[in-house]
Amino acid sequence: MQQLPQAEPHQNPQDNLADINRSASVICRVRPLLPYETDQQLVFNSNPNSYLYQPVKNRFGDVTLQEQIFSFDHTFAHTDSNEIVYSSLEFERLINLFFNSGVVTCMSFGQTSSGKTYTTTYLVNRVLQDLFNLNSENKYSFQMQYFEIFGEKCTDLMTGTEIFIKEDNMRNIVIQNVQTIQLETFEQAYTCIKQGQQSRLQTATQRNNNSSRSHAVLKLMCTNNTCPIADIGEFYIIDLAGSEGSGDRTEHDRELIKQAAAINSSLMALKSCLQARMVASSREGELRYVHIPYRNSKLTLLLKECFELSSIKKSHTMIIAHVTPCEKDVKQSVNTLKYVSQMKIAVQNAKILTVNPENPVVWDLVKVNQFISEASNNRIKPETITGDGMSGLQLCKLPEPEFIQRAMTNPGVGEKAAKHIYLKLWNKVIDAKMVVRKELKKPVMTQKDRDQQEQEYLLELIKRSK
Template structure:
């Protein structure tokens, strides 16, 4: 096909221009075809420019970005009668970056928020995938420099500790690139987390030192000459950066995973490989397939998170060593939220469009369409029905003192998006409000989830918002008729309040001899006082007890113990 292309080069170049002009005039944007991005996963395409060598060989660009943000592939073919023709295939992903856009443009648009997320105690992962020679390592190297500059900038010095390690995954083997390629292993601890055993971590204090360490690791990475690239990466290189907040020791540490995946190869590129190289290629393709399955499964789970009908999602991370190392980024049981950015790197030459099409097909499979559901009418008891104004009103009402700024916690999120925020991201946003402590942030998060969990029982019913007061009154009436049992909480009437104690927990019936004429059963109750941290939390004092008539224990309060804050919270508040 290469010889056939050069014989008809002018035809192909002119035909591509004609088809691009026709597509601009014929294509219309249909809003019904637009889909939302998966909340935690973005899949983008980067088309690199033609190299000087390719231009010197009279290559033309066969992969173009159109004005609608799609990647168009023009594949040369020969008709049955021998005449040349083109096949056009279009791929639409979250974003397509053309040859004129730099790594800095991609960083500003997509990766900068990942760095900020890591700084707040979250987890981010950036993966570069593509054919060998498509610019993966160039893209990751540029991203590493920009990420390092941001993490090590002057206003962050002294506030954070930065720890980093770099290693490669080659088939089922792993090597430490900061320790003379010493073999390392990955083991699962009793809590289900994957731990790197034998890896050397370094603690750079300046950007220059950090970048020198990265350059040293690159020299030890495994590369081989291929038909497409003289120094093709034959292993997956992973740079793990841990960010520890010294000002808040209890805050979760942030983690950034920058992954330069091994270059993929088609079967035509491996026909001259040795047996060892063929086995190496099979391992690479196997790990890339498993990675795709894990990313897609995680994205499917992310879409359904917060829904009452969410189903179990199996993530096959144990199938390859690469996905075992990255398990924390896929694990749906991980307490840290992970934001993932996949950059599919494309060689634009028309002679490589077969590889480019395979890369875009791979990337397209990572993009999970977000289903459009019929919106449910607003119900103040169901957070997933809230608009942004309702979310901000709820934050203002329930945040306690000092008040939490709703514009910092939920600037644009609706109720469903608000419920999808995991604890670390939620707390990180709350702490942006001056004077707020982590305990207050966690308490607000637990309040939201208590309300969200209780609302699931209402999701199957058509109850309207105006029924809320009547329902609450009925519940209160029902509670008053309940029999008293040990462990129940009760709110006292004003005349029974002593020393500011409004709530008691029933411990047991008072069996002491009666010194009065009344036959009313008396209960021994322990004192419950408001916690000093914030509103809505209570602390139980078992040793401080009072005896009180059962008839005065008629207003039950639903409190449940929270193992994180070690306080009692009002259920459903």
């Protein structure tokens, strides 16, 4: 075989960093060969590219190495430490987005035994440390939920009880029966995480004595103590279960085969949503309406906001592809690198919605109060619904039973009347969504079309000025 390259020292060019102004970034990390592995290393990173050398036999039986190059926003070699990964990706910027009511999602993706949990565990600890270090004035308060998803079953890692991920009438994703823990210190948060990790579904497999068989989801929430109507920030850190090729399942028993099928099915649902999101933004950098099948699994339902073509909130999704350098894993590594690298090329920013004054999610407190008064013919005092203050988005996230219960505290307002007002709000939300969908369904204009339109506009101005 020809001589292979050596790993290069880590480079950190500014334009390769995960850009907070984009709605997605794709990263690649190669783990080192483990002490017991005797394979030749066939995957190398030279930021921002990954190089994979696949053994190919010609018709004479000679083996040559076919080079394949994959481009990412940032890559990390097998020699790069967790500290280099964290500092290079500037997680502090993601934390600031989280503080400002944004939605951050960080997913570790790759085959089993590729180092996902190793990376994720470090990222969780560092993010928690920085949350408290950057909050010295106690401007924010933090909460956490920690649960696992295995197929269609979801379990709270803190209590062991079954939880339910659903979509409410307002199309918000809600997690029922999950324990929400108020975080006061890093030490408390660290203890909770360690406790939850011990409850995660793990099984000894051919590749890993402690193979994670579920997707572990840490959901952090941030409340702005100085602005009650500010929306809650959300930070998801997800350690996905590893995909398995046929070679990894040769010695599986029936239970392991069942687990592998559930894992691969859920990952396929995730891939389908990411693929649809790519198709939606594949023409001239413009977004077009495409059905995204996020309801096909509990994992994708939870991550619905990652796939949105339009949003009222800023969000950033970071996918870290993990690959092994081993010759026996080349096929799996090619699949991982090919799939994730495509996202860098295709995924465009989610369109930030222009302000539609009829859309309840953009209402301020004044507009919320006005709606409640008008919809109830002044029978409901707005403060009985909104308390100390509530934005339109917060009003839309208020569960229907709670909305009705609050409305019924007003004299003469029964359940039927309260539900009627809730349905008025619901109808306004649906109408606003239809406006967005129609906008996304408009024909996509090419640059040539835009230039022609601008030229016609200028000619019309000249004509009118004469």
